[in-house]
Amino acid sequence: MIAIYPGSFDPITFGHLDIIERGVQLFDRVIVAVLRNPNKNPLFSVQQRLEQIRHAVVHLPSVEVDSFDGLTVNYAQMRQAQVLLRGLRAVSDFEVELQMAHTNKTLSTQIETVFLATSNEYSFLSSSVVKEIARFGGSIEHLVPSHVAQELQQCYANKYPVSNQK
Template sequence: MIAIYPGSFDPVTLGHIDIIERGAKLFERVIVAVLSNPSKQSLFTVDERMEQIKKCTQHIKNIKVDSFVGLTVEYAKIHQAGVLLRGLRVLSDFEKELQMAHTNKTLNQEIETVFLATTKEYSFLSSSIVKEIAHFGGSIDHLVSTNVAQDMYQKYQNQ
């Protein structure tokens, strides 16, 4: 079965990589789908995010990195995916993700959402936190892969 792991991944964190690695063990194929949302101000372009994810996941053979615009369920349908893979960190994530799963089910009865609880060492981690730490000059080396940390340091240095 094919699973879609959608998200903005701005930037991709070690928590995201954990979900990708674990999802790749559960599903025949995982498509990491980077959402292009023109109404959202992103630190990295879609192409930059895709390249970061590819570098971080080159050790995983059954994944594909792609991008999309629009509804996740429509993207899943095009790629014949039956599952949306989502990570959960805290209780507030569950409330939001459950609402989204129910909404997606009303749009496509064939799609299922599978939640993976984030491992405890990443339960606090979000892309927003990583950006804030990097913006103020803090170390993010323990939160993102080396290539992403370098990209972020360079991005904030140039601003």
């Protein structure tokens, strides 16, 4: 059975990796699919995010990394996937994800949504939180893979150079 794990992954975090690693235990193949969303202004390009994810999942041979635009269910049908894999951190995630799952079901009755609760240690973690910490020079090595932490630190060092002025 093939599962699609869609998202923006800007950047991929250990919370995302938690869902991916647990997903490969449940499904024959997991396709991590980066959505090209015109409504978002990502920090990293789609190509950068694809490379970050590929590097992070190199140890998982049943994971494929791809990108798409348009409706997730259309992409899932094109890839012959039966499942959309989604992670849940909090009740607020559940409300949004449940609404999306119901909407997707109206578009394709053949595709199921499977929710995995994120492990407790990552329940607070989001890409937005990581970027905010990195922007202000905080430690993020415990939140994202080391190669992603380095890219974030470089990115923010160039965008927001530290000033010693008071």
